[in-house]
Amino acid sequence: MAGSDRADDRPDGRPSGEARRDGLEIVLTQVARGDHAAFRTVYDKAAPAVLGIVRRVLRDPAQSEEVMQEVLLEIWRTASRFDPSTGSAAAWIMTMAHRRAVDRVRSEQRAAEREVRAATASIAYDEVSDAALTSLEYQRVRHCLDGLTDLQREAVTLAYYRGYSYREVAQLLGVAVGTVKTRMRDGLIRLRDCLGVE
């Protein structure tokens, strides 16, 4: 399958892009031992990204702050459960944040059947704060997103930044459900490869 080969097994033992870590893994082991100073470090490193993604999905600023704090406290509580063999600390945290935001949206949706808002993916990933726009990370991700096909980009960003399910994305874009699933996968693979190679 395309993109299944990995670049993280370099024989010289030097880190590759994929395996790049920022020490958060080790700080988490300290958090697991109840170290409040370490938890402050985790907060400083992770809270902006957590709040960023939660706010993209939820929109409501007050609710977003609440969910951001829930996620941070979840990190505090379950730091001992973090398993580095399943990925980086950043991925663990962002997975938790995104899933919680999406779960919140879905539970509200069930309560009051949300109208599928007409939206376009270009808006979905262009709406960023001024601060984010100037960040190097944003520039790199933006560059890599530009390398996706339109459908891949729309499928990925509507799901990730808006919290839409693949069925909702299919309806919104007027394409088959199966097509959306493969575009999401292929888009993420292309993104991974683009971000990984530096």
Place this chain on the structure above:
Amino acid sequence: MQARGSRLHTLVGAYVLDAVSEADRASFERHLPTCEQCQQDVRGLREAAARLGQAAAVSPRPELRDQTMRAAAMIRQQPPLVVSQKRQFPAGRRWQQVSRPTSAGARPWLARVALAAAVVLAITATVFGLHLSSMQGRLSAAEQRDAAIASVLGAHDATTLTAKVTTGGMATVVMSHRERALVFIAKGLTRLPAAQAYELWLMSPAGDTPAGMLPPARRGMSGPMVVNRLGSGEQLAMTVEPASGARQPTSVPVVLVTLGS
């Protein structure tokens, strides 16, 4: 791959993006343990998705930080590291190998010896049911080690290296040339028989120096361990040795990390 498996495999992107229904999520997660390719894909794609999230970062209002810290202080964590270590340590003996032989009076060396002694005391206390003030000693040793870890992680020149362990697992080293120290952590190491343990070494043309025995893994995670007084041109190696430790490596390193710049 059978049809059902590949149908589920297609779902990997939507799964990572949380764009699946609960039923889809459940069936994908049932499939996951049987599909190594899917696990690898989930791992890689999650890193990519996380970058999308990080690109959207915004600064939280400053007061949220203290609020969160206060809330954390009131929340009970899942059991900390020391509990299962006490249970798993068969003896304190292996810790005698922790210190490096040379040196006079380097404080981090003391910290490690103190930690070793404290762990022995903690085990003794557990085994004999003694309730003693040595718990205080254990805490301060842990604090000293944490301080050593923090000084490496906080160093301006801290760099992270990762390497595959040939017998399974992944090693991560965060090192600082300025601090002449590194923090070692490993995950997913192959479990060894009770008579054996992983031992770290600093290897250089001048010879191999023991750099500590790795404590038993907890939830697949071994360490963190601090190794001090790094010289130039050294390599960090790990070998499988008798549980009591060895003076010189007796087997081929299962991981070798070049520390030079």
